[in-house]
Amino acid sequence: MFHLRIYSDKCTGCRACEFACSYHHRKIFNPKLASLHIRRAEREGEISIILYKDLSEAEKRQRLPCDHCAGEPEPLCVKYCVAAALTVA
Amino acid sequence: MEKKAFSFGGNVLRVDLTSGLTWMEPTKGYIPKFLGGRGIDNSILYNEVKPWVTPFEPANRLIFGTGILVGTLAPTAARHSLDAKSPMTGGIGSANSCGHFSAELKFAGYDHIVFQGRSRRPVYLWIDDKRVKLLDASHIWGKTTGETDDLIKEDLGDDEIQVACIGPAGENLVRCSCVITNRARAAGRCGLGAVMGSKNLKAVAVRGSGSIAVAYPDRFMEIVNKAWEKIRVSEAATTRRKWGTYRSPDLYNERGHLSPRYFQDDYVNPKIIRNVDPEIFKRDYEVRRLGYSVCPIYCSHFYKVTDGPFAGLACEGIEINDLLNFVARFEIDSPPAVIKLHSLCNEYGLDQDNSSGAIGWAFECYQRGILTEADLDGLSLKWSDYRVVAELLRKMAYREGIGDLLAEGAKRASEIIGKDSEKFAIHVKGQDSIESMRGSGRGWALGCVVSTRGGTHTRGANLIEGMGVSSDVCQRIWGIPRLDGPLSYENKANLVVYYEKLQAVLDSLGVCMFCSNWAGSDLLGPDDFAELYSAATGNEITGEELMTAGERIHNIEKAFNVLHAGFSRQDDYPPQRFIEEPIKSGPMKGEKLSRERWDDMLDEYYKLHGWDRATSWQSRKCLEDLDLKSVADDLEKAGLLAR
Numbered sequence: 001m002f003h004l005r006i007y008s009d010k011c012t013g014c015r016a017c018e019f020a021c022s023y024h025h026r027k028i029f030n031p032k033l034a035s036l037h038i039r040r041a042e043r044e045g046e047i048s049i050i051l052y053k054d055l056s057e058a059e060k061r062q063r064l065p066c067d068h069c070a071g072e073p074e075p076l077c078v079k080y081c082v083a084a085a086l087t088v089a
Numbered sequence: 090m091e092k093k094a095f096s097f098g099g100n101v102l103r104v105d106l107t108s109g110l111t112w113m114e115p116t117k118g119y120i121p122k123f124l125g126g127r128g129i130d131n132s133i134l135y136n137e138v139k140p141w142v143t144p145f146e147p148a149n150r151l152i153f154g155t156g157i158l159v160g161t162l163a164p165t166a167a168r169h170s171l172d173a174k175s176p177m178t179g180g181i182g183s184a185n186s187c188g189h190f191s192a193e194l195k196f197a198g199y200d201h202i203v204f205q206g207r208s209r210r211p212v213y214l215w216i217d218d219k220r221v222k223l224l225d226a227s228h229i230w231g232k233t234t235g236e237t238d239d240l241i242k243e244d245l246g247d248d249e250i251q252v253a254c255i256g257p258a259g260e261n262l263v264r265c266s267c268v269i270t271n272r273a274r275a276a277g278r279c280g281l282g283a284v285m286g287s288k289n290l291k292a293v294a295v296r297g298s299g300s301i302a303v304a305y306p307d308r309f310m311e312i313v314n315k316a317w318e319k320i321r322v323s324e325a326a327t328t329r330r331k332w333g334t335y336r337s338p339d340l341y342n343e344r345g346h347l348s349p350r351y352f353q354d355d356y357v358n359p360k361i362i363r364n365v366d367p368e369i370f371k372r373d374y375e376v377r378r379l380g381y382s383v384c385p386i387y388c389s390h391f392y393k394v395t396d397g398p399f400a401g402l403a404c405e406g407i408e409i410n411d412l413l414n415f416v417a418r419f420e421i422d423s424p425p426a427v428i429k430l431h432s433l434c435n436e437y438g439l440d441q442d443n444s445s446g447a448i449g450w451a452f453e454c455y456q457r458g459i460l461t462e463a464d465l466d467g468l469s470l471k472w473s474d475y476r477v478v479a480e481l482l483r484k485m486a487y488r489e490g491i492g493d494l495l496a497e498g499a500k501r502a503s504e505i506i507g508k509d510s511e512k513f514a515i516h517v518k519g520q521d522s523i524e525s526m527r528g529s530g531r532g533w534a535l536g537c538v539v540s541t542r543g544g545t546h547t548r549g550a551n552l553i554e555g556m557g558v559s560s561d562v563c564q565r566i567w568g569i570p571r572l573d574g575p576l577s578y579e580n581k582a583n584l585v586v587y588y589e590k591l592q593a594v595l596d597s598l599g600v601c602m603f604c605s606n607w608a609g610s611d612l613l614g615p616d617d618f619a620e621l622y623s624a625a626t627g628n629e630i631t632g633e634e635l636m637t638a639g640e641r642i643h644n645i646e647k648a649f650n651v652l653h654a655g656f657s658r659q660d661d662y663p664p665q666r667f668i669e670e671p672i673k674s675g676p677m678k679g680e681k682l683s684r685e686r687w688d689d690m691l692d693e694y695y696k697l698h699g700w701d702r703a704t705s706w707q708s709r710k711c712l713e714d715l716d717l718k719s720v721a722d723d724l725e726k727a728g729l730l731a732r
Contacts, residue, residue, distance in 0.1 A: 012377070012379050012387040013379055014384045014387060015189070015382060015383065016383040019161070019383055023162065023306070026300075027306045029162065030298075030301070033300070040189075042273075042405075043238075043239070043272065045392075045404075047377070080317065080385075082330075082387070083380075
C-alpha cells in the first residue's frame with residue numbers, strides 16, 4: 001500500500017492528479033470522480049489538496065475513495081505530478 | 090440517442106441572444122475535416138458570417154471552441170479558441186487561452202458554443218451540464234473581470250465553476266478588449282471581448298460533471314506517458330518551468346528585441362533591464378507557480394506585493410509581453426509597477442499588447458508635439474511614468490476623454506489625428522504589433538506579418554531560427570538543408586509555412602505551443618500529435634495528414650481575410666519604420682529589414698502555399714487540393730481567386 005505525502009505549497013493547480021485518478025478508477029477522464037481534489041482560491045493564489053480516503057455511501061455516489069492505486073506500480077497522481085506536490089512516503 | 094465521438098464532448102451549443110433561444114447540434118456533423126477547436130470555429134465563422142457584416146453587428150458570431158485532446162491527460166490540453174470577425178482587422182479574429190474553462194465545458198458535454206444575435210439587456214450564460222440558461226447580468230455590468238468572477242460564483246452558489254468574462258473595456262466596445270478566464274488568463278488579441286460586449290453578453294459560466302472517454306485507453310496512456318516524459322526532460326520546457334515566459338531580458342536586449350520609446354530604437358538602457366531582472370520578481374514577489382489543466386510546464390506564477398504604493402496587490406502574471414510592452418516601450422523599471430499594469434489590463438479586460446501599443450503611439454505623439462496636454466485631458470506623457478500609463482489604460486477601458494480615441498487602436502487613432510502620425514503607428518493589418526522586426530529573426534518577422542489574425546507571433550513565427558539547429562534536424566523536421574541564423578532570409582518561408590500548419594493543429598487539438606517543437610526541437614512534433622489524436626478518437630491519422638488539415642484551416646482563414654477585409658500582398662509588409670529606420674544603439678546597431686529581401690521571402694512563401702505572387706490570392710488548385718472547392722467558388726464569384 002502506498003502512503004501519499006502532500007505538499008500543497010508546491011501544487012500548481014494543474015489538476016493532472018484528478019484526471020489520472022479518474023483514469024485509474026474507470027479508464028475515463030472525469031476529475032469529479034477522483035479521490036482527490038485540488039481547490040484553487042484564485043483571488044488569494046492559494047491551493048489546497050484534499051484526499052478522500054473514507055467516504056460515506058452518499059459521497060460514494062459522487063466520487064470514489066482512494067484505493068492507494070491498487071494494481072499500479074506507482075500512484076498515478078504521483079506519477080503525473082511534475083511539481084512534486086504529491087510524493088510517496 | 091446517437092453515441093458521441095470518442096474524445097469529444099459531443100455537442101455544439103447554439104445561443105441566439107436576440108431571441109434568447111438555445112439549442113444543441115451534434116459535433117459529429119463538423120468532424121473530421123477541420124479537426125476541432127480553432128478549425129471548427131473558423132469553418133463555422135466562414136460559413137455563417139457574410140463579408141458585408143461588420144464586427145459589432147448582431148449577425149457576427151462569437152465562437153468558443155475547446156480542442157480534441159482537452160479533457161484528457163494529453164499534456165497541456167487546457168486551451169480554448171475564441172473566434173469572431175475582428176474589430177481590429179476586419180478579418181479573422183482568433184484568440185486562444187489556457188485555463189480550466191475549456192475542460193469544464195467539455196465535461197459539461199460541449200465542444201463549441203456559437204453565439205449569434207444581440208441580447209436586449211446584459212446577460213450571462215449559465216451552463217450546468219445539460220441545463221442551459223441566460224441569466225440577467227445587469228448587476229454585474231460595469232464590474233471588472235475579478236469582481237465579475239466573484240459575483241457570478243456568489244450568484245450560483247459554487248466557487249468552483251469556471252467563468253469566462255469581459256471587463257468594462259469589452260462592454261464599452263474598446264476594440265482591443267479581451268476575454269478573461271480564471272481571473273488572469275486572456276484570450277487576448279483581435280478584440281473579441283468587444284464582440285462579446287456588442288452582444289450584451291457579460292460572461293459564460295460553466296459546471297460540467299461528465300466524462301471524456303478515449304477510443305483506445307491503454308494505447309492512449311502509453312502515448313501520453315511518452316509525451317509527458319519528453320516534456321519532463323526537455324531543456325526548453327525545463328527553462329520555462331523554472332522562469333515562465335519572462336526570462337533573459339538582457340539577452341532579449343542584446344538581440345534587439347526590446348524597443349524603447351515605442352520603437353524609436355531596439356536597445357534599452359541596461360540599467361533599466363537590471364532593475365527588472367527575473368530574479369527580483371522571483372525573490373521579492375512570486376509566491377507560487379501556477380499551471381492549468383494537465384500542464385507539466387506550468388509557466389505561470391502568482392505574485393504578492395507587500396510594500397510600497399501597490400502593497401496588497403495579489404495577482405497572477407507576468408509574461409514576456411510585460412517586458413516588451415511596459416518595461417521596454419515606456420522604460421518602466423519598477424517590478425511592482427509592472428505587476429500592477431499587468432493586473433490592470435486583466436481587470437479592465439484589455440488586451441495588453443494592443444492597449445500598450447496605442448498608448449505608446451500617444452506617448453510618441455506627445456514627444457513630437459502632435460498631441461499636447463490640451464488633447465490629453467491635462468496629462469503629460471513622460472516616458473517612464475507608470476502612473477500615466479495606468480491612467481491611460483483606465484481611460485481606454487471606459488472610453489473617457491483621450492481614452493475614447495486610444496480605444497480605437499493606434500492605426501485608427503492615427504488616421505483620425507493625422508499630422509503624419511500614421512507613419513509611426515506600428516501595426517500589421519490594423520492590429521498593434523508588439524515586436525520590432527529590425528533585429529528579430531527574419532522568419533519570426535515574416536510569421537508575424539503574414540499571420541491571418543494580424544501582427545502576432547502565434548501563427549507562423551518561429552523561435553527555432555535563433556537556436557542553432559543542426560542540418561540533420563533541419564532536414565528531418567522542416568525539410569530544409571540548413572538554417573544560417575536569425576538574420577538570414579534563407580529557408581525562412583519554409584519555417585513559416587510549417588508553423589502555420591502546426592499552430593492550426595495545436596489550436597484545434599487544444600494543446601499549448603510550449604509543448605511542441607515550436608518551443609524546442611526536442612519537443613512534440615506532428616507525428617506525436619497524430620498518435621495522440623488517433624488513440625483518442627479512434628480515427629487513424631498520420632502526422633502528414635494532420636498537417637494537411639492544419640493547412641486547410643489556415644487556408645479557410647486566409648480566404649475569410651481576402652473576402653472580408655480585402656487583404657492582399659500589400660498587407661503582407663512590415664511597418665515601414667522597420668525598413669527605413671535602422672536600430673540606433675546597442676550590439677544590433679544599424680540593423681533594419683531589407684525591402685528587396687522581404688520581397689524574395691514573400692515570393693517564396695506564396696509559392697510554398699500555392700498562392701499568387703502578385704496578389705497573394707489563393708488558386709483553385711490549391712483550394713481544391715485541400716478539399717475546399719466551395720471556398721474557391723466563393724472567391725471566384727467575388728473576383729478574388731487567383732487566375
